[in-house]
Amino acid sequence: MKNPYLPIEAVIKDIRLETNTIKTFRIRPKEAIDFKTGQFVQLSVPGFGEAPFTPSSNPANKDEMEITIMKAGKITSILDEISSGESLGIRGPFGKGYPIEEFKGKEILIVGGGVGLAPLRSLLFTLFSCLNDYPKLAIRYGARTPSDIVYKESIPLWQKKDKVDFVLTVDIGDATWSGNVGLVTTILKDLPLDCKEAKAVVCGPPIMMKFTTFKLLDQGFKPDNIYLSMEKNMSCGLGKCGHCRLGRFYVCKDGPVLTLDKIKDMPDIWD
Ligand SMILES: Cc1cc2nc3c(=O)[nH]c(=O)nc-3n(C[C@H](O)[C@H](O)[C@H](O)COP(=O)(O)OP(=O)(O)OC[C@H]3O[C@@H](n4cnc5c(N)ncnc54)[C@H](O)[C@@H]3O)c2cc1C
Numbered sequence: 001m002k003n004p005y006l007p008i009e010a011v012i013k014d015i016r017l018e019t020n021t022i023k024t025f026r027i028r029p030k031e032a033i034d035f036k037t038g039q040f041v042q043l044s045v046p047g048f049g050e051a052p053f054t055p056s057s058n059p060a061n062k063d064e065m066e067i068t069i070m071k072a073g074k075i076t077s078i079l080d081e082i083s084s085g086e087s088l089g090i091r092g093p094f095g096k097g098y099p100i101e102e103f104k105g106k107e108i109l110i111v112g113g114g115v116g117l118a119p120l121r122s123l124l125f126t127l128f129s130c131l132n133d134y135p136k137l138a139i140r141y142g143a144r145t146p147s148d149i150v151y152k153e154s155i156p157l158w159q160k161k162d163k164v165d166f167v168l169t170v171d172i173g174d175a176t177w178s179g180n181v182g183l184v185t186t187i188l189k190d191l192p193l194d195c196k197e198a199k200a201v202v203c204g205p206p207i208m209m210k211f212t213t214f215k216l217l218d219q220g221f222k223p224d225n226i227y228l229s230m231e232k233n234m235s236c237g238l239g240k241c242g243h244c245r246l247g248r249f250y251v252c253k254d255g256p257v258l259t260l261d262k263i264k265d266m267p268d269i270w271d
């Protein structure tokens with residue numbers, strides 16, 4: 001049996017600058033990694049350590065994977081300095097990912113904040129490939145400033161898709177910006193969906209997820225229809241070490257996507 005702790009070598013084929021602190025890495029693992037949208041991988045920089053990331057690319061592409069990474073601390077700062085042609089380690093995929101089958105036939109709302117649009121991009125590729133299965137797809141995205149928006153070239157193309165209603169906002173505008181200004185929660189009213197029945201998928205910084213969830217509940221979304229990406233500290237990724245424990249759940253194994261009804265009574269869900 002394959003050792004799940006042993007990373008596979010992956011060569012960086014391309015690095016795209018998204019913002020001053022966020023880059024998208026296109027990597028080619030030496031063995032194909034078959035992931036489902038929303039599952040995560042542990043990416044390692046040889047000699048330095050590893051950190052969890054959710055691929056942002058289309059899971060249908062088995063040979064290469066894109067991962068969008070924000071510089072936050074030790075490993076991500078090393079990744080920020082790395083060049084195309086260098087090798088990383090990768091293990092996984094881990095976790096359950098998005099329950100696409102539960103989404104079929106439902107109206108879907110996707111809410112992203114900052115680099116939280118990365119895992120959602122992979123979900124969008126999956127949903128775009130079978131848009132007929134979903135009566136409506138509303139996407140709401142918030143970034144801190146116009147220069148913090150990720151996937152700037154893709155967003156206008158996504159906005160043109162049939163059935164897709166994509167609205168974005170920035171917390172603070174500038175001279176180049178004529179769009180919405182305000183937190184992502186300000187574009188969550190008058191949603192073109194039946195909120196009582198629709199599914200909502202939320203990914204972003206904890207504070208954004210917290211206030212987005214409150215707003216969605218106000219709008220009539222049911223807790224079991226609100227899917228949250230929980231970012232707890234990870235180590236093994238295999239449900240063994242307990243680092244990622246959230247009440248009775250191991251986020252690495254039972255998540256990282258969990259519905260609000262399952263976790264709402266746990267004290268530290270927004271930490
Ligand atoms: C399931 C899962 C999926 C994820 N997917 C993604 C993804 O797709 N893209 C992505 O970008 N991230 C993602 N993350 C978050 C990512 O794993 C963390 O940002 C990463 O582990 C940080 O590692 P690090 O070694 O760079 O930071 P560490 O050194 O471990 O620091 C952790 C935190 O400490 C703080 N910190 C440390 N050093 C500094 C400093 N010098 N200045 C300011 N603050 C500091 C920061 O808040 C930082 O987030 C995901 C996390 C999980 C659990």
Ligand code: FES
Pocket residue numbers: 233234235236237238239240241242243244245250251252253
């Ligand atoms: S990361 Fe080890 S149990 Fe989840």
